[in-house]
Amino acid sequence: MSRDDRLAQLLQECVAAYETGLSPEECLSAFAADRTALEPLFRQALSLRFAFASAPAEEFIRRTKERLLFAAGHEVSAAFALEPAPEFTARARHKLVQTAGATAREALRAVPPPRLPFWVNARRRLLEAAALGARPAVRPMALALRAGFSAAVVVLAIAATGLAYVVLQSGTPAIADELDILIEETNVVQQKLDAGEDVAVTVIVNLTERTNDLVQKLGDDVSPPDSEKLQDLIQQQEEIVEQVSGDEPAPELAEAKQNLDEASEKVTALALADSSPTATPEASAEPSAAVAGSPAATTPQPAPTTFVLLADQIYFSAEPGDATAGLTWRRAKTLGVSFVLPGSWKASGLAINLDGVLPYDVDTLRVDGPDGEADVTLLINLKNGAITALSGGEQIRARRGGVLGEIISQAELTTKLGSAGAVVYHIAASMEVALPPTPTPEPAPTETPATP
Amino acid sequence: MTNSFSQTAGGPDWEPQRQIVEAAQAGDLEALGALYDNHINQVYRYSLARLGNIHDAEDVAEEIFLKMLAGLPGYQWRKVPFAAWLMRIAHNEVISFTRRNGKRARDTDLPDEIVDRGNDDPAEATERLLAIEDLRRAVVLLPEAQRDVIILRFAAGLSVADTARTLGKQENNVKVLQHKGMQRLQVLMTPKYPELARRQQ
Numbered sequence: 001m002s003r004d005d006r007l008a009q010l011l012q013e014c015v016a017a018y019e020t021g022l023s024p025e026e027c028l029s030a031f032a033a034d035r036t037a038l039e040p041l042f043r044q045a046l047s048l049r050f051a052f053a054s055a056p057a058e059e060f061i062r063r064t065k066e067r068l069l070f071a072a073g074h075e076v077s078a079a080f081a082l083e084p085a086p087e088f089t090a091r092a093r094h095k096l097v098q099t100a101g102a103t104a105r106e107a108l109r110a111v112p113p114p115r116l117p118f119w120v121n122a123r124r125r126l127l128e129a130a131a132l133g134a135r136p137a138v139r140p141m142a143l144a145l146r147a148g149f150s151a152a153v154v155v156l157a158i159a160a161t162g163l164a165y166v167v168l169q170s171g172t173p174a175i176a177d178e179l180d181i182l183i184e185e186t187n188v189v190q191q192k193l194d195a196g197e198d199v200a201v202t203v204i205v206n207l208t209e210r211t212n213d214l215v216q217k218l219g220d221d222v223s224p225p226d227s228e229k230l231q232d233l234i235q236q237q238e239e240i241v242e243q244v245s246g247d248e249p250a251p252e253l254a255e256a257k258q259n260l261d262e263a264s265e266k267v268t269a270l271a272l273a274d275s276s277p278t279a280t281p282e283a284s285a286e287p288s289a290a291v292a293g294s295p296a297a298t299t300p301q302p303a304p305t306t307f308v309l310l311a312d313q314i315y316f317s318a319e320p321g322d323a324t325a326g327l328t329w330r331r332a333k334t335l336g337v338s339f340v341l342p343g344s345w346k347a348s349g350l351a352i353n354l355d356g357v358l359p360y361d362v363d364t365l366r367v368d369g370p371d372g373e374a375d376v377t378l379l380i381n382l383k384n385g386a387i388t389a390l391s392g393g394e395q396i397r398a399r400r401g402g403v404l405g406e407i408i409s410q411a412e413l414t415t416k417l418g419s420a421g422a423v424v425y426h427i428a429a430s431m432e433v434a435l436p437p438t439p440t441p442e443p444a445p446t447e448t449p450a451t452p
Numbered sequence: 453m454t455n456s457f458s459q460t461a462g463g464p465d466w467e468p469q470r471q472i473v474e475a476a477q478a479g480d481l482e483a484l485g486a487l488y489d490n491h492i493n494q495v496y497r498y499s500l501a502r503l504g505n506i507h508d509a510e511d512v513a514e515e516i517f518l519k520m521l522a523g524l525p526g527y528q529w530r531k532v533p534f535a536a537w538l539m540r541i542a543h544n545e546v547i548s549f550t551r552r553n554g555k556r557a558r559d560t561d562l563p564d565e566i567v568d569r570g571n572d573d574p575a576e577a578t579e580r581l582l583a584i585e586d587l588r589r590a591v592v593l594l595p596e597a598q599r600d601v602i603i604l605r606f607a608a609g610l611s612v613a614d615t616a617r618t619l620g621k622q623e624n625n626v627k628v629l630q631h632k633g634m635q636r637l638q639v640l641m642t643p644k645y646p647e648l649a650r651r652q653q
Contacts, residue, residue, distance in 0.1 A: 008612060045606055045634075048637075051588045053497070060510050065492075071518055
């Protein structure tokens, strides 16, 4: 060991002894043989120790230790893993209940479990169904209950619709509504038969009877409904009758077949009439003659199943789908123009709220608003569709003549006519003017309506 | 606080320290806290001596212990004593901090605990305090290798062996560097404090 090595070793031991509490003199005395060489090194070492003997602040030591332990994660996990003592939980709950009162007591009494989202159950059921692979086994009791409920539903549906039918019969039910009821009832019966359930014959007979009654009413005082619906309904009922007839059909089914035959015949006739509104001139001889001699008649003649609208004739019909301004509207049609009018308005003394054909002998039809409701008079040109409104001494051109006649704005009409402006605007907007007539064969002299 | 001056791996005095380290490695919080308590002064003094700034020393010391925590699972007692391993982290962290932040202003005031240490003679105490402050400045003027050894030996309190392990040097090399460093400090301090130098001689 060299001298420097030995001095370094002695220095380390001397400093260690000093750290244990010995004074510098005591430390040096322990190494008396090497004191001369050791003392300057030892004193300088002590000076260096003093020079760097600064201790960190207590606050720094504490903070750094906290961060170190926090980084270690054990305190965090330990903190979150702690659970309150049961006594504390019970005491806190009791205190909360006492503080919050009855409301909190009620709320804490029974907390329902959280409701699962619907798709969780749906997903579970879907997966269960997929796992099963096949349809669930048939359970006799469930099947019986299901059949019972189905029959009950059918009976209730028929009863409800029947009740609705009776109620509607007492008033003036719309043909379309009655038709819809019959279609719905027929569908219920069809579904029941498809499911293998029995349907009483009387129910089927009742359906066919009511269907026939509905069809027979058409053409009397109501406008024909959609003929296609009627034809489909009759055909469906015929299939039902065939389905329940079997080898030995019940006697009541003969009545059902007869009802359907009558209804089918009537619907076919109506369809033919509807598909040929401009029939040959020969076909209109009788109705034309009926009105030819009564130009001033105020009662419209019933519209025949087939007729030809001649010049100087005006045809009024219902416009059931129109409820503009809360009014009931009628459509007036001539060979040249077609437009709607409120049923409550008066057209030159004609009763426009009844269906039928009326003769007219003027080019301009005067229509007056109801007294006290609309102080408006309309002059409607039945040739070119021009409409002029007279109100308070003022003359307003609501629509110019022609196929594409200009219509005044509704706002301007409302400004000038008040609430009647919307009605006049609707009349003007509904105006349809026929294209310039193409050469038509001259009707026979006997078929030309006489003019007064 | 544990005396760090005679740390040598494998000695019988180090069995408690070894148990603490192994317990800390197993996740024992108290053991980790004990490790911190045993080495915070050592780390802090080393950082302060190297950086000369209390705030920087605190920041670096904190970072050193976090690095210690991260490296603790991989530490093996047989290869290097814990103090040497920890001071190697400190040494690297100080170098990294200096590289990132450059050389910053050093505190001129001595810590209170140093000021309070003195004898009853105010004049002599003042002279000694000034001498200590100049000694700190003189250490900074040492060559880097000598400075590292001096600081590790007398600020951190490591033994020659642990200083050698910390710096990756031979023990003899550390002894030579220490001896040269102390001689140079005497040279630096003698013109200013001849009386002090005379007493030391």
